[in-house]
Amino acid sequence: MSSKEINSKIEIPDFFNEEIKWLYSHGLYIGKEKIDILLNLKRESLINDLELVIQDSIKRYKYFEAYVEENGLQEDEMNFVVHAVFLLGEIEAKESNQILLELLSQSREYLNLFLGDFLTEALWEPALKMLADDLNIYKPFVTNTNLLSYSRSVITDMLAEMTWHLHEKKEQVLSFYEEILDHFLTLNKIDKELENAEFISFVVCNIIDLRASELLPKIKMLDDKGLISRIICGTYKEVEETLLQENFSIIRQEILPIADRYLNITSTWAGYNEEANAEIVNYFDNLDLDSRFAQLELLDTKPIISEPVRTEPKIGRNEPCPCGSGKKYKKCCLNN
Numbered sequence: 001m002s003s004k005e006i007n008s009k010i011e012i013p014d015f016f017n018e019e020i021k022w023l024y025s026h027g028l029y030i031g032k033e034k035i036d037i038l039l040n041l042k043r044e045s046l047i048n049d050l051e052l053v054i055q056d057s058i059k060r061y062k063y064f065e066a067y068v069e070e071n072g073l074q075e076d077e078m079n080f081v082v083h084a085v086f087l088l089g090e091i092e093a094k095e096s097n098q099i100l101l102e103l104l105s106q107s108r109e110y111l112n113l114f115l116g117d118f119l120t121e122a123l124w125e126p127a128l129k130m131l132a133d134d135l136n137i138y139k140p141f142v143t144n145t146n147l148l149s150y151s152r153s154v155i156t157d158m159l160a161e162m163t164w165h166l167h168e169k170k171e172q173v174l175s176f177y178e179e180i181l182d183h184f185l186t187l188n189k190i191d192k193e194l195e196n197a198e199f200i201s202f203v204v205c206n207i208i209d210l211r212a213s214e215l216l217p218k219i220k221m222l223d224d225k226g227l228i229s230r231i232i233c234g235t236y237k238e239v240e241e242t243l244l245q246e247n248f249s250i251i252r253q254e255i256l257p258i259a260d261r262y263l264n265i266t267s268t269w270a271g272y273n274e275e276a277n278a279e280i281v282n283y284f285d286n287l288d289l290d291s292r293f294a295q296l297e298l299l300d301t302k303p304i305i306s307e308p309v310r311t312e313p314k315i316g317r318n319e320p321c322p323c324g325s326g327k328k329y330k331k332c333c334l335n336n
Contacts, residue, residue, distance in 0.1 A: 011056075011059065011060055011063070012056065013049075013052040013053070013055070013056050015049045015052060016045040016048060016049055017038075017041050017045055017046065017049050019034075019037060019038055019041065020038075020049045020050070020052075020053065022034055022038070023053060023079075023080040023083040023084065024077065024080045025076060025077060026076055026079075026083075027074075027075040027076040027077075027078075027079045028075070028079060028082075028262045028265060028266050028272070029076070029262075029266065030083070030262070032259040035087075035258055035259050035262075036259075038087060039087070039090060039091065039258075043091060046087070046091065047088065047091070047093050047095065047096060050084040050087055050088050050093075050096070051084075051088075051096060051099045053080055053081065053083075053084040054081060054084050054085070054099055054102075054103050055099070057080070057081045057103075057110075057114055058102070058103075058106060058110070061106075061110050061113070064078070064113065064114075065109070065113060068113065073113075078113070078114065081103070081114040081115065082114070082115065082118050082122075085100065085103070085123060085126050086125075086126050086258050086261070086262075087258065088100070088126060088130055089125065089126025089127065089128075089129035089130050089258070090126070090129065090257070090258045092129050092130055093130050094130050094131065094132055094133065096130060097130060097132045097137060098137075100127060100130065101137075101138075101141045104119075104123075104141070104147070104151040104152075104154055104155075105141070105144075105147055105151065108148055111148065111150075111151065117269070117271075119150055119151065119154065120150050120153070120154075121269075122261070122265065123154045123158075124154055124157045124158040124161055124253070125158075125161075125253070125255060125256070125261065127154055127155065127158040128158045128161055128162055128165075128255065129255070131158070131162065135159070135172060135173075135176050138155045138159075138176075139176070139179065139180070139183075141155060142155050142156060142180060142199075143180060143183045143184075145187075145196055149196065149198040149199035149202065152199050153199060153202040153203075156177070156180075156202060156203050156206050157202070157206065159173045159176060159177075159206070160173070160206040160209055160210060161252075161253050163210060164252045164253075165255060170210065173210070174207075174210065174212050174214075174215070177203060177206065177207055177212070177215065178215060178218065180203055181200075181203070181215065181218040181219070181222060182218065184196065184200055184222060184227060185218065185221055185222060185225070196227065197226070197227050197228060197229045198229055198232065200222060200227050200228055200229075201228050201229040201232035201233045202232070204219055204222075204228060204232075204233050204239060205232065205233065207219070207243075208233075208239065208242055208243055209250050211243065212243075213243045213244055216239075216240055216243060219236065219239060220236055223236040223239075
């Protein structure tokens, strides 16, 4: 979609800053020079414009969906929502948390179109940079059983990462997690149990990473109610053993400036990096025909098993998935 075509659309917002239209025609290769120009715009007008970009994507979702169906997904034309969120994060726009939560509350189809893997792998970072002073504003969102587990885990993952960079916030975060667990324990019936078991399990993974063994009794109660996915977390016994083991390490995420993060993504993610794509192709090429069909069938059916399949050496839940996707293991092949 060219800039001329965008400007011909009556529905496009009337941006205060003309430079915002770059976001509709430049992908992650936009370049540091343009990013710096955008970041140097007047803060209030920049925030208003970036929020308008997100609102535009929601208002015109059907238009963009139809455009992609007809023309294909073009990286330089469909990353404007990603840009908006990362720029809001870079200027630490705490006042924009509500628009962030509105964005994350959209349908699975919307999120796949505009965010894709950014949802699970990258949005924690701008969310952390624009962290609200009062964590209570996130509770209605993360406990909303009608929302996608992956959307809600953006916030809980962000809080887990926050504790590594703001150590003084750890007790506050653990209290937040405890209240989430208590919320689900008090519900008599949870609709969409599978979706919520997945989300609760992601929270348990956060708790494991933070070594919060004091929350084990509540995890046990949730497990007894069938609200924890053993595929994601393992059995309760395994969760307990992991939490209590002495030698335990996780990969801590580094917080990067927006230009550096874009460079990191375009250098390492499958889809951007040809070498990473080749690893996935080579993996399947080296399998015999029966093994390929077995892998594809596994990915398609995702059977529920009582014990998680383990490979040696054991891969940490937050480590990069060995398939080369660029995702964390817990949200990629651990589920397959």
